[in-house]
Amino acid sequence: MAEQGLTNEQVLENITAKFGEAIFDAHEPYGLLTITTTRDQIIPLLTHLYNDATLKMNFLTSLCGIHYPENKDQELGVIYHVHSLVHNVRLRIKIFFPIEDPVVPTATNLYATANWMERETFDFYGVQFEGHPNLIRILNVEDMTYHPMRKEYPLEDGTREDKVDVFFGR
Template sequence: MGKISNEELLKKINDKFPEQLTVVGEPFGLLTLETGREQIIAVLDFLKNDPALQFIFLTDITAIHYPEQEKQIGVIYHLHSLVNNVRVRLKVFLVDGDVNIPTATDLWHGANWMERETYDFFGVNFVGHPDLRRILNVDDMTAFPMRKEFPLEDPNRVDKKDYFFGR
């Protein structure tokens, strides 16, 4: 267990940002919070630079696509305080037509490649990013492969019929 409990961490965050974060849950002891894009950089900055918290390690930035929700695209940040041995997850959900969010590269230089990967696979536009371009897919690709926009299989494929498999 860490030096700071999730309750203490949540109280410290709520004191600084009253009613701007909601607790999503605490799966496997990982405190998960949701906030808006307007305050995400302020929250990240507070978590990193607060002398008691010291979340100096940005573990990951990624996204998720929930096509059935109103705010379909979620940007997820995983932070780790090495000093206190505690982790936190922050989520920001965006409407599909407006997937702009401020960049975290001013706080962590390592966010550069994580944000490029998230842009490449989910189409999230990190405003202020120094070099936001595709990193793993071809440059002229128009779709974002990790979004759930296409059926998993083509129902018209003839080689996937049951009788080919003895059923």
């Protein structure tokens, strides 16, 4: 008899049993279980997902930054995608924090692949990964004084007069 695959409900039940109220805003857009936690709980949660004999979520698919300037005291965030290769189940984890305090613990001790992903997130969003072995810019020039993916800059030059708005759907 074939073993039944792991469901999103089983994953959520497992992690909420261990982390309780530190797991919130759980939903399933397009079937992908998505949860939010705190930056204090992200490494214990990732460690649990990695080591749990049932879940076996030991592959970090991606890690990236996000910027919501309108969310007071939660402007910046980091999104983690972890995957159980055994069960073919994915989980998206989000954390948010103030832009004035962009410090998050590194996941490089758990996932070697987090190294470059954290460097890219630092480079583009300014997130400081505490404990990272080599947190330097990876794609932009080293003397750059800003983080280009933050939504702090206009997308286009409002003073341009050489374009016709009708061609841009306005």
